[in-house]
Amino acid sequence: MNIEQIKQPFTDIFPGDLSDNPMQRNTPKVLFSTVKPAGFNAPERIAFNADLAEETGLGQYEEKDLDFLVGNNLPENVKTYATAYAGHQFGNWAGQLGDGRAILAGEIINKDGKKTEIQWKGSGATPYSRHADGRAVLRSSVREYLMSEAMFHLGVPTTRALSLAFTGEDVVRDMMYNGNPQLEKGAVVIRTAESFLRFGHFELMSAQQEYKTLQDLADFTIKNYYPEITADGIDKYKQFFENICTRTANLMTEWFRVGFVHGVMNTDNMSVLGLTIDYGPYSMMDEYDLNFTPNTTDLPGRRYAFGKQGQISQWNLWQLANAFHPLIKDEKFLEDTLNQYGTYFWEAHDKMLCRKFGFDRLRESDEDFFTNWQGLMQELQMDYTLFFNQLEKLNTQSDIKSLFERVSYVILTDQRVKKLEDFTRKYEARLLSNTISKEESSELMRSANPKFTLRNYLLYECIEEINIGKTEMFEKLTKALENPYLELYPEFSVKRPAAYDDTTGCSTLSCSS
Structure with a gap:
């Protein structure tokens, strides 16, 4: 791989702690700390994403690159670091957080000028590990590697995974936080993104009243990742915030389209580029349930349940608006933008559902149709992905019970079948009002509804x-x-x-x- 081409533009611009000290501590007034990966004696490659490596400009994998997969024996040009950020966790201000088990190698630019940041996850402690060891176990690493790639191929904005490797050491983890720690195999994922900048990076600088660094960070992000913003002065930061809102709403819509539940939508887990980031206690939807959360830490309140992801993203944007206020200084603009967010999101959400159902466009009556459908899905515990796969097969000769009983998690009684029959009649009537052909409608459904999701x-x-x-x-x-x-x-x-x-x-x- 061409790791000699990796650069560190972030650390060249922003204030940081250059002490190479991995011990947990506060690092006020800085955005990063230099830190070296722990080093592992017996790494073993599990997977390498050759297509992604070529796309980023890293090139082909060679056996000599095994050390790089876990952060061992790095070349002199790679100056590794972890970033500091803050955040609201489960609705509460948590203060300084930061990359607790993620270490950045820097960025590489491919032949087309595209920038990609490269980061190890699980390669050792950083100043932001909060008394943890900075390691990762195999199960969480496999989940991140596979799910981030699954989301990419589904068409959902996301970080991606370059490699997965054993570290050769065991790590102690209490999987369910119930006093039952066990040894598990350690692993490291190399993940990539255009940028790993989060809401929390801006929250930290604003909370510390480091307004010059806050402005520099906003300027850096706009220059490198928002080329469409051409305004100057305060208008530049207004457009920046509006664009983050739009990207976030679009991301939430895509999560709803494929049935993804993040599970821990803290502000430090929100990307300012509108990417899905930090694959922890996530889940793809099996039986449809707006109140479903895969995260035991989120019980019993279910703050981050499937159906709440739109409103939680708006709440998180309110916190980002507070962080941006020193740059924008216009409360009415921020309030209006956030109020418009809800309108934009729900319209985008309903247009997305139109595609899933094969409707030509969103009509006023569709809101009631979608509401009734949601109630039916929950009552009959229909599998979210498989329901739409079966709906594509619906025709006038379909036996409704036979068509849907294999995708329901409850027994379809006569009464339940009757409700399904009523729904399908209304659905077929709505299809008749389409101004597009049946084949065009079917193509909308095929492109919006995956046949496979990573359960x-x-x-x-x-x-x-x-x-x-x-x-x-x-x-x-x-x-x-x-x-x-x-x-x-x-x-x-x-x-x-x-x-x-x-x-x-x-x-x-x-x-x-």
Whole structure:
């Protein structure tokens, strides 16, 4: 790989702590600290994303590159660092946080001028580890590697995964925080993004009243990642905030489209580029439930439940607006922008649902249709992905019970079948009002509704296999997630087996996951 081309523009611009001290501590008035990866004696490659490596400009993998996958024996040009940020966690101000188990190598620019940041996750402690060890375990690393790539191929803005490797050491983790710590295999993921800048980076500088650095950070972000912004002065920062709002709303719409539940939407886990970032206790939706949260830490309040992700993103943007206020100094603008966010998001959300149902455009009556559909989905516990796959097969000769019973998590009684029949009649009537052809309607559905989503039980089975040295399922899942709108493996297009309903690490996850 061409790791000699990695540069550190971020550290060249902003104030930082250059002490190479990994001990946990506060680092006021700085945005980063230099820190070296821990170093691992017996790394072993599990996966390498050759297509992504070529795209970023890193080039082909060679055996000599194994050390780089875990941050060992780095060349002199790679000056590694971790960034400081703050955040609101579960609605409460948490103060200084930062990259607790993520260390940045810097960025590389490919032949087309595209910039990509490269970051190890799980490569050791940083000043921001908050008394933790900065390591990552195999299960969380596999989940991040596969899910970030799955989201990319689904068409959802996301960070991506370059490699996955064993570290050769065991790590102690209390998986469910219940006093039952165990040794688990350690691993490191190299993840990439155009930038890993978060809401929390701006929150930290604003909270510390480091307004010059706050402005410099905003200017840096606009110059490097928002070339469409051409205004000057305060208008530049207004456009910046508006664009972040738009990107965030679009991201939330995509999460709803594919049935993704993040599980821990703290402001420090929100990207200012509108990317899905930090794959912890996430889940793809199995049975449709607006109140579903995969994160045991989020119980019983369910702050980050599936159906609340739109309003929580708006709440998070309010916190970012507070951080931006020293730059914009216009309360009415910020309030108006955030109030408009809700209108924009719900319109985008409903237009997205139109595509999933094959409707030509959003009509006033569709709001009632969608509301009734949501109630039916919850009552009949329909599998979110499989329901739309079956809906594509609906025709006037369909036996409704036969069509949908394989995608429901409850028994379809006569009364429930009657409700489905009523719904499908209304759906077919709505399709008749389309101004597009039946084939165009079907194509809308095919492009909006994946045939494959990376369910937690599949990840669980995959992790169990890798733990005993098998990689067949990992390779099969990789191929399936690269082609999510095709049904390559019919055995993956089934609802979650009942055996996994209460399996720790599958149906229930913690922030350790």
